[in-house]
Amino acid sequence: MAEQEFDYDLFVIGAGSGGVRASRIAASHGARVAVAEEYRVGGTCVIRGCVPKKLLVYGSHFAEELQDAANYGWTVEKMSFDWPTLRDAVLKDVDRLNTAYTSTLENNKVERFLERATVTGPNTVRLGGSGREISARYILVATGAWPVMPDFPGxxxxxxxxxxxxxxxxxxxxxxxxxxxxxxxxxxxxxxxxxxxxxxxxxxxxxxxxxxxxxxxxxxxxxxxxxxxxxxxxxxxxxxxxxxxxxxxxxxxxxxxxxxxxxxxxGRLPKTDGLGLETAGIELGAQGEIPVDDHGRTACDSIYAVGDVTNRVQLTPIAIREGHAFADRVFGGKDTSVSYDCIPSAVFSQPPLAGVGLTESQARQAFGGNIKVYSSDFRPMKNIFGHRPERGLYKMIVEATSERVLGIHMIGPEAPEILQAAAIAVKAGLTKADFDATVALHPSMAEELVLMR
Structure with missing residues (x-):
């Protein structure tokens, strides 16, 4: 099929973080782009994942903070909680984000099909609602992952x-x-x-x-x-x-x-069921993932995949980077790639924890005994008036000879916010001496990063 005979230059299946970014960047390079999404625009992170979950975390924090307020001189009367109020506020923000992501596609002249799409060949897809078959020079699969429900009675x-x-x-x-x-x-x-x-x-x-x-x-x-x-x-x-x-x-x-x-x-597994990838000669992996090379290309040269559906790193920022790199490489003529080293991650537990680079166990496996571990085990100031004995813990793993920082890991209030800046230092290959030479910002929890012994 000649290039000019394609309906689109790029057809994206899935309008989550990776699919939306790829669509927008490809369109900015002049590509004719369409995207199909069977539910809502925004994907797992925005619709049913990290964003609404983080809002629930914020909402739940008030139980502790309102109790602590009395120790700071505040009188809080008739304290009560109403779940529907929090739930509806969170869902309202999901609606706002769905609208914002939709506007991003519209503003970049990306055509949207709000129905399921399946692959019918190397350059064709079929829309489930209308049955319409569409051709594209390239197809990008960005359908994400789906929660696992084990098989047991009930x-x-x-x-x-x-x-x-x-x-x-x-x-x-x-x-x-x-x-x-x-x-x-x-x-x-x-x-x-x-x-x-x-x-x-x-x-x-x-x-x-x-x-x-x-x-x-x-x-x-x-x-x-x-x-x-x-x-x-x-x-x-x-x-x-x-x-x-x-x-x-x-x-x-x-x-x-x-x-x-x-x-x-x-856990979550790649959402590839019924996508029809076998029609393009693509065999799925053991977990249902789409095997791809370093640039997201599948066994079929015209079909790519990014994000959780590849089961490489199930993180929204990675899907975004992969989608962006794909569009730059295929449509922008840029030799763009994604680095998977030193990816920061966080768990918004209570208290939260966050880490980047090698854990102590991983570092010992990679470097044997040639590592040093520095730490700070402290009681966060935030907890003092709350009468909570909970202690924070920061760890720094370094290569013993050069003292290059291999990993930083922390648990305590606001750990994810603090780690983002520290991750830059780990990614840049800085040393323990570079941290020691930095003046502490006092009083703060973050100062423990430059005070570890």
Whole structure:
């Protein structure tokens, strides 16, 4: 098919963070672009993920801060909480962001199809609603990932992070399956709002992949705050009772757990079901991911993929960078690539933790004994009038010979906000001496970064 015979230069399947960025940048390079999205524009992060979840985190913080206010001389009378007010405010902001993302596409003259699209060949897609077949010089798949719902009796009574934002009422008893970042973030939210929370995990490890010292600290703090844990306890079944409550049966446990909701947060897999990629000779990976090369190209030269659907790094900023790099390379003639080194990440648990670079365990595996670990274990000033004994912990991992910083990891109030600046230093290859030479900003929690010993 000759290039001028294509309906579009680029057809994007999925209008999440990666798809929207790729569409906008490709259009800015003069490409004729269309995007198909079967639900709402914005993707997981904006519609049912990090943004609304972070707003719930902010909302839940007031429970603690209003209690602390009395110690600062404030009188707060008739303190109460109304879940529908918070829920509706969050959903209203989701509507605002959906409109903003839609406007971005419109302003860049990207045509939108609000229906499902599937691949029917190397250069063609079919729209599910109208049945229309469209041709494109390039196809970009950016359909993201979807929550995993394990197969066990009664799983139809459970919800995932997709549905949790729409709860009619605030539950009194919450059972959460899983102990990754989604599970720990919602555990903190519900616990702060006064719910009884039980975290159930198949293994004995929370937040696998994060620094062990931070994981241990978070476990201690959340247990002190009233979150209960059941480790090495796979789900057997969930039964719904006559009053609408749930009974959760766990392997090795004699008595079931009573719950009002059961939130399953056991991971996310690439959303590739029924996409038709086999029509273009593309075989999916073991987790349903789309295999791609360093530039996002699949086994079919005209089809690319970015973001969570590739199962490389499931982070919104990475999807955005991959989408941008794809558009610059394919339509802008720029030799753009994405670096996956020193990616900062955070868990908005309560308290939050954040890290960049190698953990202590990873550094020991990579460098043997040739590392040094500096740390600061302190009580944040913010906690003093709150009468909370919780302590913050910052760690710096360095290569012993050069003292180049290999990783920084921290848990404590505002840790993610502080880490973003520190991540620049790690990415730039700065040394412990560079941190030591920087004057501390006092009094602050961030000053601990330049005071670690």
């Amino acid at each position: 799983n139809e009574h459970c919800i995932t992070s997709n549905e949790v934002f729409h709860l009619e009422n605030l539950p009194k008893r919450v059972v959460i399956s899983g102990a990754g970042y989604i599970a720990m973030e919602f555990a903190g939210i519900f616990n702060a709002l006064g719910c009884h929370v039980t975290v159930v995990n198949r293994s004995e490890t929370i937040l696998r992949g994060y620094d062990e010292s931070l994981r241990d600290r978070l476990l201690q703090i959340t247990m002190a705050r009233g979150i209960e844990y059941k480790f090495n306890c796979p789900f057997e079944k969930v039964e719904k009772q006559a009053d609408g409550s749930l009974q959760v049966f766990l392997a090795g446990q004699p008595d079931p757990l009573a719950a009002d909701i059961v939130l399953v947060a056991t």
